[in-house]
Amino acid sequence: MSYTRGFFAGTVTTLFAVGVYQYAQSPKSIQHQYDQQVSDDVKEQIKRRILKYGVPNRGEEAKVFTNHVLSYDQSKKIPIWVAECITKEHAQGNANRKYSKFMPDSQILSLFSADNQDYLGSGWSRGHMAPAGNNKHDQRAMDDTFYLSNIVPQDMDNNSGFWNRFEMYCRHLTKRFDSVQIFSGPLVLPTETDEKGQKLVVYPVIGKNEVAVPTHLYKIILVETNGTPSAIGCFIVPNQPIENKYSLTEFQVSLEEIQRRIGVEFFPKLDGTRLQSLCSVDSCTLTRRQG
The missing domain is CATH 3.40.570.10 (Extracellular Endonuclease, subunit A)
Structure with a gap:
């Protein structure tokens, strides 16, 4: 049981470390992947959910x-x-x-x-x-x-x-x-x-x-x-x-x-x-x- 727990914890730690390393090595590519995966429609839905009462207006509209x-x-x-x-x-x-x-x-x-x-x-x-x-x-x-x-x-x-x-x-x-x-x-x-x-x-x-x-x-x-x-x-x-x-x-x-x-x-x-x-x-x- 302890062996299984240790193996699982070690695997998670290793995967996390690999993930951190990959992110540190190529943050731009990961960001670009995110941009490609999220469509404009989805982004608009997110904006409407978070800013459901309107986009803050600084008065810059001409x-x-x-x-x-x-x-x-x-x-x-x-x-x-x-x-x-x-x-x-x-x-x-x-x-x-x-x-x-x-x-x-x-x-x-x-x-x-x-x-x-x-x-x-x-x-x-x-x-x-x-x-x-x-x-x-x-x-x-x-x-x-x-x-x-x-x-x-x-x-x-x-x-x-x-x-x-x-x-x-x-x-x-x-x-x-x-x-x-x-x-x-x-x-x-x-x-x-x-x-x-x-x-x-x-x-x-x-x-x-x-x-x-x-x-x-x-x-x-x-x-x-x-x-x-x-x-x-x-x-x-x-x-x-x-x-x-x-x-x-x-x-x-x-x-x-x-x-x-x-x-x-x-x-x-x-x-x-x-x-x-x-x-x-x-x-x-x-x-x-x-x-």
């Missing part, structure tokens, strides 16, 4: 407006990215921002939304990501840019100064290129270091809804000629006053850098497409700030 599309960060109460495609016609017309009002976006649950009181007395301006000036062609399109889902807490001088000049530059590009596709948004990046030399991400929040104040802002600009993408420019700008002496090229980064920082892949259908640098085909020169 929300569509008259002339811009955005993905929203429900935790920070600011957009993740805001996309536009503008031509010179979009920047011309009689739409006037005096008729537009800042207000919460009805597509965003109030639980995840900022409101105007958050910005009141905060010391931060309501900074457009899709700017009103890109939508002079249509009052509704301009009004849409005033929903708070398109707004971030922005340094007042930056908003009226460098960033405003940057937006004007984007509109200027429509005079040279057929169309200009733009992604804009906020970033929270490491700006401090602790006593151990570890980088820290530190940013304030404003109002009762604790709207996140980004440390930086970004723009990705893709220009088209004859309906074909021809050049791209990517920029990360600190959310602080920037003097006239600084040029746009000083804030130029790669597309990969912005994607890594945000965790979003932009232009996935352009993978492998060879694009020139925007600043090599255009001067990337901003107009001087007046006053």
Whole structure:
């Protein structure tokens, strides 16, 4: 009896050891075998069983407006990215921002939304990501840019100064290129270091809804000629006053850098497409700030 028990235990131990060895030697092949054995239908059944009350929604599903599309960060109460495609016609017309009002976006649950009181007395301006000036062609399109889902807490001088000049530059590009596709948004990046030399991400929040104040802002600009993408420019700008002496090229980064920082892949259908640098085909020169 003891012999049988010992033989059985030894056999199980040996088989277990062999199994562990095989798994350690070829985990990828075992994983691939699992993927091949489980059909998409079965995976869907598993997902429905475990997530029977719905897939958690981070709010990244794109929300569509008259002339811009955005993905929203429900935790920070600011957009993740805001996309536009503008031509010179979009920047011309009689739409006037005096008729537009800042207000919460009805597509965003109030639980995840900022409101105007958050910005009141905060010391931060309501900074457009899709700017009103890109939508002079249509009052509704301009009004849409005033929903708070398109707004971030922005340094007042930056908003009226460098960033405003940057937006004007984007509109200027429509005079040279057929169309200009733009992604804009906020970033929270490491700006401090602790006593151990570890980088820290530190940013304030404003109002009762604790709207996140980004440390930086970004723009990705893709220009088209004859309906074909021809050049791209990517920029990360600190959310602080920037003097006239600084040029746009000083804030130029790669597309990969912005994607890594945000965790979003932009232009996935352009993978492998060879694009020139925007600043090599255009001067990337901003107009001087007046006053």
